[in-house]
Amino acid sequence: MTTDITYFSKLSLEENLKYNFKRAGKMHIWAHTLQVRHNALNLANKFGISPEQASTAALLHDVSRIFPTSQYLELAQMYDLDILPEEKQLPDLLHQKLSRVIAVETFNITDKEVLNAISCHTTLRAHASKLDKILFLADKLSWDAKDLPKFVPLVIKQLDKSLDDGIYCYLFNLLNNNAPMPIIHPWLKEALQDLTPSLAAS
Numbered sequence: 001m002t003t004d005i006t007y008f009s010k011l012s013l014e015e016n017l018k019y020n021f022k023r024a025g026k027m028h029i030w031a032h033t034l035q036v037r038h039n040a041l042n043l044a045n046k047f048g049i050s051p052e053q054a055s056t057a058a059l060l061h062d063v064s065r066i067f068p069t070s071q072y073l074e075l076a077q078m079y080d081l082d083i084l085p086e087e088k089q090l091p092d093l094l095h096q097k098l099s100r101v102i103a104v105e106t107f108n109i110t111d112k113e114v115l116n117a118i119s120c121h122t123t124l125r126a127h128a129s130k131l132d133k134i135l136f137l138a139d140k141l142s143w144d145a146k147d148l149p150k151f152v153p154l155v156i157k158q159l160d161k162s163l164d165d166g167i168y169c170y171l172f173n174l175l176n177n178n179a180p181m182p183i184i185h186p187w188l189k190e191a192l193q194d195l196t197p198s199l200a201a202s
């Protein structure tokens with residue numbers, strides 16, 4: 001199993017990541033990463049969040065994608081991560097937790113807020129921080145226009161009301177109005193439940 005990511009202390013985080021994505025033949029993920037950073041910085045500016053934290057979280061959010069999906073379960077076991085039944089069924093869901101552990105182990109990231117945002121960027125979670133929420137949306141809004149869910153313009157409109165309105169709109173439509181997902185990560189449901197009491201009526 002490939003577990004090595006090369007880290008050069010003289011290179012910036014961005015240069016290190018670009019080197020590793022290129023070596024793995026995953027430049028499409030690197031292009032996505034740069035788009036997520038662009039979106040995250042815009043949202044950070046709009047909602048008063050540290051651009052440094054937003055940028056670091058965005059650059060590292062998919063670092064585990066350097067490895068093939070077929071290795072995610074084994075890597076998660078090797079790092080002794082908590083593996084939920086839904087993640088066992090669909091190991092792709094583990095990549096958010098794996099990115100967090102690689103950010104710590106290989107890139108020496110210690111900022112808990114950045115690490116938490118990386119580890120829930122696909123599913124969000126209950127009691128999410130502002131940084132968690134902007135990384136989640138920055139990732140979701142970075143897909144090619146043809147792959148974006150139809151309700152995205154509505155989400156962007158709701159973001160003019162508040163970050164929580166935008167998030168609620170995204171989660172509600174994803175879980176209620178879209179084609180049913182075969183496996184739903186529990187954190188996604190918990191994130192929506194967490195926002196529902198205050199925003200369901202608005």
Ligand SMILES: [Fe+2]
Binds near residue numbers: 096121122139
């Ligand atoms: Fe991801």
